[in-house]
Amino acid sequence: MVTGGELDRLLLATGGRPSPLDDLIGRLTGPAVAEIESCAAGPLAPLLCAALTEQLRERGDASDDVVTAVLHGLTGQQSALALLDATDELLSSDVFVASYGVRLHKAFLAGVRTPRPVVAAAFAEGALRLALAGFGDVARTVVMLTPDDPHGLDPDYVARLPRLLGAALDRWGLGQSVGGSLRDTLAELQLIPAAAAAAAFESGLHQIRSAADPGTDDPVALLVAARKNFAHAEAGEESGSDAALYGSGIDAVMAFRRGDELALRQARQSLHRRLGDRADGLRGGHLPAWRRPRAEAGFAWNRLVMILTRALDAATRPAWLDAWSMIDAVVDAYVLDRAVVPLAGPADADSFGRVLRPVITSSLHGRETLLMQLRVAATDDADRVGRLREVVAHLDAPAAVTYDDDNSRLLSLAPSMVAELGLPDAARLAHQVDDDTLRLVEGMAYNAIVRRGSLRDPVIADLLERLTTDLRPCADYTGFVRQYFDALIAETVAFLATRHDLQRSAAVDYLFPARPPPREVRLQDDFADWLRRGLLAGHIDVEVPNVATGRADIKVGFGATRFFVEVKRELRTSARAELERSYLTQAADYSGTSATLGMLLVLDLTSHRAGVPHLSECAWVTRRRPPGSGVDRYLVVGRVVGNRPTPSTYSQPANHPATSDPATGS
Structure with a gap:
């Protein structure tokens, strides 16, 4: 805890209009360096920095010991607001930045290691501002902004990281090496709830900037x-x-x-x-x-x-x-x-x-x-x-x-349709219609993209985007079949997200540890009830006989078009490859007489003592071709994580003081 000292009282006495720092130091009765460091680490740091810049403005120089004490004290700052205001004071002085900008940049990089995540973000912002102005090591700044594992950082730090990455992309985004690292980190942040929306925004800005590049x-x-x-x-x-x-x-x-x-x-x-x-x-x-x-x-x-x-x-x-x-x-x-x-x-x-x-x-x-x-x-x-x-x-x-071929015409008039359907299917459609009709379809596709993105949480939206993209190679995934299956996917992802959040599913008993473990019928009934309460009401049947060689757990029917959902539970291993090896053959067999699209839903009752997977890892697209067949079956696999203790049970009493790992908050 930093307590006010003699220098703090002198700064307060100036009424917010500090004199040159040398004048204040001359009135101290104790060691100046200790007072300066203590003040720089406390709430009056902005006034101290204003006094330092006033010293430079009036007299053109300052003692190196004084500057060193200010910088060293700032690295111990515990208030994000005080640090941001102090940074503004220092960076508003051209003389200070020209003389001491590189040293200040090093101090900010050292400050990022503070265990206080919000303060760490303020240090990172200061370091970035200096690097953008040409003072400081760009490579070290980029390394600071692109941690190896963003998922392990404190949410309060992660939430502030996209804005800094966006500012860095403004300046360095077109460079292949630096820009690639910054973009990769933004992509990872879009999977973290605390940063997903801000990361999506900064990614969008960079895409506009890239569109404005003559080489695009x-x-x-x-x-x-x-x-x-x-x-x-x-x-x-x-x-x-x-x-x-x-x-x-x-x-x-x-x-x-x-x-x-x-x-x-x-x-x-x-x-x-x-x-x-x-x-x-x-x-x-x-x-x-x-x-x-x-x-x-x-x-x-x-x-x-x-x-x-x-x-x-x-x-x-x-x-x-x-x-x-x-x-x-x-x-x-x-x-x-x-x-x-x-x-x-x-x-x-x-x-x-x-x-x-x-x-x-x-x-x-x-x-x-x-x-x-x-x-x-x-x-x-x-x-x-x-x-x-x-x-x-x-x-x-x-x-x-004029257009050399249908593809150039298509890319010019209907880019959203290409994004929605993929180039082969979009080209087949474009070949059959005139330009006016193609523009009409383009408008519908564009509106669908915007609507689908704006109605959902960014993490869920990214998961939906990945699933629908991975289904594009399926020949049946077009037209009305695609619309129906997309509706099922949307309902399924919403279900997975809700059941992944124990606060929203506190009354769902099969998600919690139980002896004996719950049967898969609990998940089957819960999922079927979820579908009946949504847009697919009237299209749901359970325990449907005479499908392939057995009884299908859930059928989602639209006239002659039918999708089947196989529901299983897993007690031993939840590895993706093992789930597919154990259950994919049966799930794929149900799609042998209708669209080659289906779904496998697995209740994961394995041990989760060390935590649970991220929502983005709980759904994926896979395919299987039965022996002797020439037709691939495409299945969306969803994993519902059960046998979950409450998050507080993961915590253990600390046996030693917290270390200063950067921005972890631990």
Whole structure:
């Protein structure tokens, strides 16, 4: 416990306007170094740092012993708020940063090892800010931000890590080595509930930034992936409003590509509403200067959407009452100002032009009057000639409006459909419809992606995404069959998540230790009852006879399309390979006469004295081909973890003082 000393009293006497630190030190009666270190570790550290920077501002230098004492004292700081305020004081001084920034960076890296997770995050933030400014070791900073096992860190530390990773990606994300490490850590954090929403948000920002890189082959696919992440992130308290704002911006871009005027106007209305909500939320609040560019991003989105709205109106209006106004709208959409890029960090606004130009070009071809006006204007108007010549060059290039094959047409007009169905199935569909119908289907697929992401917890959303992705190779996983099976998967994952949380399933006795152990019929009845209470009510039967060579535990039927769920219990081993070896053959046999899709649900009653697996490890897709058959059967395997003691039973009394492992809180 740090107690106030003589220097603390002198700082308080200044009334928040400290004199140069040398003047205060000169009035001390005891050892100055001890007083400085004690003060720097206490609640008045911000005032001490302000006195130090005032010393540098007025007199140009400070004693090396004094600076060393301040830095050493800061590493013992126990208050995150005091540390953040002290950091702001030091980093606001160009003289201090230029002279002592590298030493301060080393002190912050040492401070990250504190056992207090929130304070450790504040040290990490300070170290990152210095490294971003060019003071400090970038490699060591990245190592600090990319721990080997994020799952073992304290939740309070992990919750603050995505924001720091996002800021690092702003600066170093395009580098192959550093950027890869940062992205991998963000991906891991999306599996940890405390950080999932914030990590999804930062991943979405990086995907927009990557779409804005001139070397990106498919910027539209990155925008679709970013939109999915923002939908996941809307569940987060801190990142939710910003994620919704970015999501509305991408909605507008995608609506423009489809030529969907109604959706574009809805996106614009959503942006206006969310910008108003943001202004209300920020009014009277404090946002650090180093985070401010993202706060301004919403207005860049608003300007971009205004450009797109005018351009879409210009391309579809039957009568050209004001040719120059319409030409300007088209030109604005072709040549987007760098200020439009709606995020911090290095980016090239031209990528948005690459996303939008094919649509504008397709809309303008055949409008001979406008094309003639554009060509004349490109030679006659000196003020607009450079921008207009670029537009005309794109319009006159045949490759801008033709497609080499169905795949290029598909990727241009329906990227969301490709993400939903996979390229082979999407290509088969695209081959059968015209461009207008393809854009309509694209809108439906895009809305499905957003809706599926926004309605669920980010960890559950990521699990659903993985399962549906792994099912794509199944030939039956298309059309209505896919819709039905997706509904079953969604209900199953929700069931697994609820039963994984003992607080939400306290009345479910088969989850707790019991002698004799519960039979699988308890899980079968519970799961069937769950399905009957949801969207699949009326489609559920249990103990269905005459299926394959036996009796199926649960049938989910939609007319001629039927899915069967085999329910088992396991007492010895819960290893994935062993569960599949023991039960997969029987579960797969039930799908021999209908869609080649099924489900295996296992009640895991093995010992869990050392803890239980993460929810993301409790469901996966596997396949089996019976001997002599040429058809794979695809099964979703779900594991319900029973025989679970309460979490408090995992704790043991400590026999020695806690060590200072970084950010573990233990």
